[in-house]
Amino acid sequence: MGNGFIVVFGKLIKSNCSCVVVNVYAACSLSDKLVLWRELSDLKKASSDVIWCFCGDFNAIRKNGERKGVSMSDSNTSEMRDFNMFIEANLLFEIPLVGKPFTWFNSNGKAKSRLDRVLVTEEWMQTWPMCKQYVQNREVSDHCAIVVKYVDKDWGPKPFRTINAWFMERGFDVMVKDKWSSYVIQANAFTVLKEKMMRLRVI
Structure with missing residues (x-):
């Protein structure tokens, strides 16, 4: 555990491969987020050859279209740049999103942002290539829950082909x-x- 994150280490039974899921709850201030992203980066570097998943409330957006009804400032631009640098530096990918484009709404619903997301490594994508993140309906919280699902549809027997x-x-x-x-x-x-x-x- 750390300030703004909880880490769960485990192993996939079938492949005996190590897997790490990091649940993130970032602070509002950019300085605190920079500390968090640095700690997460150091954590990932210290444990190689594992499948990584970072998920939760990053309290940051990646591009302008992920925030509506809120005035953008220079600090928002810096936040986007630093957040994208964190993602790129750790070779993370965002799995496809299904459902609403926003995950946070204020009380009147006019202001909304994409603050919650699931970021994974290439090894995760190779293990679960059909993985998607599904945005659920907002219930008690002002955030929408996100459910990660792996859908591998069986279309029946595959035809025998030759060249x-x-x-x-x-x-x-x-x-x-x-x-x-x-x-x-x-x-x-x-x-x-x-x-x-x-x-x-x-x-």
């Missing part, structure tokens, strides 16, 4: 025949055909 140029390669047909013969599967004819085709696809 005609492969058949022009010397020894290709022999290789396929040898592989086909090497698969020993005890089942009915239909299952044997299906299993052999599946194994042949990954050669």
Whole structure:
């Protein structure tokens, strides 16, 4: 734990890969945010070869369009620049957003900003390429909750495809025949055909 963040370390059971989720709650002042971003950067540098996710209320925007109904000042410009520098320096990516473009609303709803987000490393994107952040309806808080989901739709059996140029390669047909013969599967004819085709696809 630190001033403005809580870190959870864990491991993915299937791959035994280390994973870190950092829940962020940034202060309002830019000076405090700079301290926070520096501490988070040092934390990430100290633990390499892990999957990282930074999520929560960063209390900062990345571009002008992420704030409405609030006058922009020089401090806002500095904040955007420093926040984007933090993201770039740590090689973070923002996963696709689904839902409302803003996550914070004042009491009358006229002022709104995109203060909450989910930032991840490339390793996270490789592990969960279909990951998205979904903005929920605002309930008790003046912030909207964000839910991260990984949606991997199963569209059914994938067709078996081949490339005609492969058949022009010397020894290709022999290789396929040898592989086909090497698969020993005890089942009915239909299952044997299906299993052999599946194994042949990954050669």
